[in-house]
Amino acid sequence: MSKLRLDRLQRFQRILAENGFDCYVAGTPISMGYLAGFFEGGGERMLALFIRPEGDPAMIVPSLSRTHAETTGVVDIRDWRDGEDPGELFEQLAKEWGLTTAVIGVDDEIPAAILLRMQTALPAALFKAAGDLMAEARISKEAEELAAMREAAQVAEKAFDAVLPLLRPEMTEHEVTLLLQKAMLDQGGQPTFCIVASGANGAEPHHSSDETPLREGDVLVVDWGCSVNHYLSDITRTIALGDPGQEAKDVYSVVLEAHLAARNAIRPGVPAEEIDAAARKVIEDAGFGDRFIHRTGHGIGMMGHEPPMIVRGNAKPLVEGQCFSVEPGIYLPGKFGVRIENIVTVTSAGHESLNGEPPRELTVVAV
Template structure:
C-alpha cells in the first residue's frame, strides 16, 4: 500500500468517514499516480479506512492494471455499473456505510449512483479530507512546478517581444500558446487585456488592437506533465497611461507585503490582509475585487485560498499565487502575479522575471 493511501485512510478514520468515492480527476491522480480516461462510464476509486477497490468499466480494466494492483470490480456496457458497485461495496464491507465522502469534481451521475446504493448515508465533499494532504508538495512536485515556471517565463518574454501598436490581443495570445507548445507544455489560458479591457480581471481575449498609451495585462499559464504555471505581468505601449505609475507602485508594494507576510504558521487570511491593507491605504480598496491568491498543484486553482476569512495555517511545501490587482473601469487594469513555494524561511518565488512595467 502506498504512503499516500495510508495517509488518506488515516484521515478517513480520524474523520469517522466510512467510504470515500473518487472519480477520474485530480484526487484520484494524486492518490494512484494515474486515472483512466474520464467519460460517461462510471469509474470510481472506493476507499475505506481499511481497504480500497476500483469500480472500472471493462474496456479500461486491462490498461488500469498496468498502473495499480488494487482489486477491480469490472462492468460491461451491456450490464451497467449497478451490480458491480454492489459487489464492490460488499467486498469493502460498506453496505451499511453511514458517512460518505464524494469527489466534488466528479460527474453528478457518478455521485448519484453511489448515493442511491447507500440511501442512508450522510454525504460530504471529499475535498475537506483530501485538501490538507494535497496542499503540501513533495520534492518531485516542487521540481515540476519550477520547470513549469521557467517555461512560463519564456512564454511571457515571447509575448512582450511581440507587442507593438496594431498587434491584437488574440495575436499575442497565439504567440504565448506557440511558445508554450515549443517547450512541451499545453496552454491552459491566455488572458491579454489591452487598455480599458485590462480592467476586467478575467477579460476574454479578443481582436482589440494595441494602441499607443495602452497598459496591457498579460496573464498566461500552461501545463507540462501533471503540473502547471501561472504568471501575470504588465506592459505599456510607447508610454504608460496617466496615473499608471502610482497604481503600479501600490500593487508592487502589495505583492511585497504579501511575500513578507507569507511564513509557516501564518493563516492564509493574514497574507491577504497584508496585500489588501496596502491597496486600501493607497485609496484603491474598492478596486481590488478578488482574493490575493490561490493554491496550485494538479489543478491550476486549488487550496490553499489566500483570501479573507481563510483559516488555513500555511506550512512548508504549500504552493500558492500572490496576485493583487487594481482595476480602474474605462481606463486600465493592473495585476502582478507570482507563484511561490513556501519554505521554512519564507516564500520561494518561482518566476525570474522582474515585475516592473515593460514599455514596448
C-alpha cells in the same frame, strides 16, 4: 511497474479515519492520478478508485480502460462494458466492504448521474462532498512536485520572453494568446489558459481574450500558465505597449508594493488571511481599496485553484510546502487594470518564489 503511491494512499487513509469516513470515491483524474498515477477521466462512464481507511483500494472501470487501470498496481479492478450497469459492481463492492450505512466521501466534481446511482444503491448511507480531504492530502508539495512546478513556471516565463518583442499595435488579444500558447508548446509545456486584456479590458480580472486590437499606449494584463508532468504554473505580468502615461506607472508601483508586502508576510504558522491583509493595506493606503476586487491568492498544484485560499476569513495557518499565488491588483473601469502574480511555496525561512521577480517598474514595449 506499479504506479500506486502507497505513501500518499496511507496518508489519505489516515485522513479518512480521522474524519470519520468509511469510504472515499476518487472519481477525477487529479485524485486518481495523485494516488495511483491514473490520469484518465471517465466522462459519463463510471470510473473511480474506491478507498477505505484500512485495506487495499479497488477500482470500477469501463472495460476499455481496464488495461490502463492495471498499470496502477491496484489488484481489485472490476470492469464493465457499455450497455451494462456499473452500479451493480458498486453494489457488490459495497456489500463486501459493509457500506450499507457508511459515511462515504466523494470528489467534489464527480458526475451527478454517477453519484445518484450510488445513492440509489445505498439509500441508508451518507454521501458527503469531501474534496477538502483530498486537498488536505495534497496541500504540502513533495520535492518532485515542486520540481515539476518550477519547470512549468520556467516554461511559461520563457514563452512570455519570446513573445514580448513581437507585440505591435493592431495585433489582437486573440493573436497574442495564440503566440503565447505556441511558445509554451515549443518550450515543452501544455498550455492550460491565457488571458490577454488590453486597455479597458484589463479592468476585468477574468476577461476573455477577444479580437480587440492593441493600441499604442495600452496597458496589457497578461495572465497565463501551462502544465508540466501534471503540475501547473500561473503567472501574471502587466506591461504597456508604448508610453501609457504616469497614472498607469503609479498604479503599477502600488500593486508591486502590495505584492512584495504580501510575500514578506509569508512564513509557516501565519494565518492565510494575514497575507491578504498585508497586500490589501498597501492598496487601501494608496486610495484604491475599492478597486482591489478579489482575494490575494489561491493554492495551486495539480489544480489551478485549490487550498489554501489567501483571503480574508481564512485563519488556517500556512504550512511548509504549500504553494499559492500572490496576485494583488487594481482595476480602473474604462481605463486599465494592473495585476502582478507570482507562485510561491512556503519554506521554513519564509517562502520561495517559483517565478522570477516581477519588474520594479512597468515594462514599456517600444513601438
